[in-house]
Amino acid sequence: MADKDFNMDNQWLPFTPNRHFRKEPRVFVGADGMHFTTHDGRKVVDGISSLWCVGAGHRRLPINEAIKTQLDTLDYATAFQASNDKAFEAAEAIAGMAPGDLNRVLFCNSGSEAADTALKVALAYHRARGEGHRNMFIGREKGYHGVGFGGMSVGGIPSNRKVFGTSLLPRVDHMRFIHDPAAHPYIHHQEPVWQEDILLELENRILPLHDPANVAAVIVEPIAGSAGWYLPPKGYLKRLREICDKHGILLIFDEVITGFGRLGTNFAADFYGVVPDMLTFAKAVTNGVIPLGGVICRDKLYDAMMKTDAPEHVIEFFHGYTYSGHPVACAAALATLDLYKQEGLFARAGEMGKVLGDAFHSTFKGMPNVIGIRSLGLAAAVELAPIAGTPGKRGYDIFLDCFKKGVLVRPAGDVLVFAPPYIVEKQHIDQMVNTLADAIKANA
């Protein structure tokens, strides 16, 4: 198939430079295991699990079969005032994997909806307890929580926010970022130890400024994924948990990227030994094949919302989506989670993560423009100095170069990230890393 076989006039591509794309289209028409086939018949390694989704690799037959069977059994059913068997089963399976008493699952369809849902649960929970004045949120610089107005407001990536200024939620503040490039340029499967306590800013400035009794929730990605795989200082999440507990503030972990195996554990909450009050998920829960997201809430949130004097016919939480708990998506989730378990894929992600991290540090350290390397779990990032005056250009050019040579890498500005499917083998890692190294040299 040639470029001219596509009419590109109608699809407006998301988070993509559309004008340049038309000159150099990248179109997938097939996928299997670790690879895509492109419209012009080339094989491309999926080095990013198609945006952190495809943990088990592409075209996994048990998942496809579960979807087909579900379509022939119950294709869809309304989610309001009724439910379906697969939604209950999927909720049970997901709650069973989550730590502590994270037991109540609210389904939605994406990470963005999950973030907005979690923020709304926080407000509703506090109001149900007679603390409706707790209506402020705290996020973090460079955080990404999707593109809904709630997630965008607590998010901290400037380019995602700047156009929407006055429409962002008004009562939001942001903690400082978790990376110190001077002290910790290279992080290789360890938790960086900081000399200073960066959460003192939250305790001594942000909370007193707004009064902690007005704060509904703090939301963070345990690892800042979209910004470029930035790892929290040692003890950071535990201390954040303690501060939230001290002030009755809910702690939300956005695990849309880290959930379901990326760190070799079910969730980052398990990896770091910290249980949040809510945990959002999406992406890898269905291996990416069908949209499904959700929020797992601790029992106390659900219980508080059910403890109401309203008559029983009254809805307790006015929120939900037409496709919440879609039976086909939930069937896909059940098959995916089963496949992860059958093949021990989370443990494999942990093991292959070390291979990926070793390859990153041994290959990229000392290469032209490399100013940082970070690896943990099955993801690694190499950070490059930007071209003066055109930040992001070097990263984009390297991404294009790698694609032409058969490797899909994720550019986050001038940070290049790999987060391959958990089925990745050493030969794929070698190909990915060598291709990226050549492209870094070519764009020096």
Ligand SMILES: Cc1ncc(COP(=O)(O)O)c(C=O)c1O
């Ligand atoms: C941490 C995090 N939260 C939320 C989202 C948004 O998810 P979606 O694109 O499914 O809305 C993403 C997407 O990458 C993410 O990485």
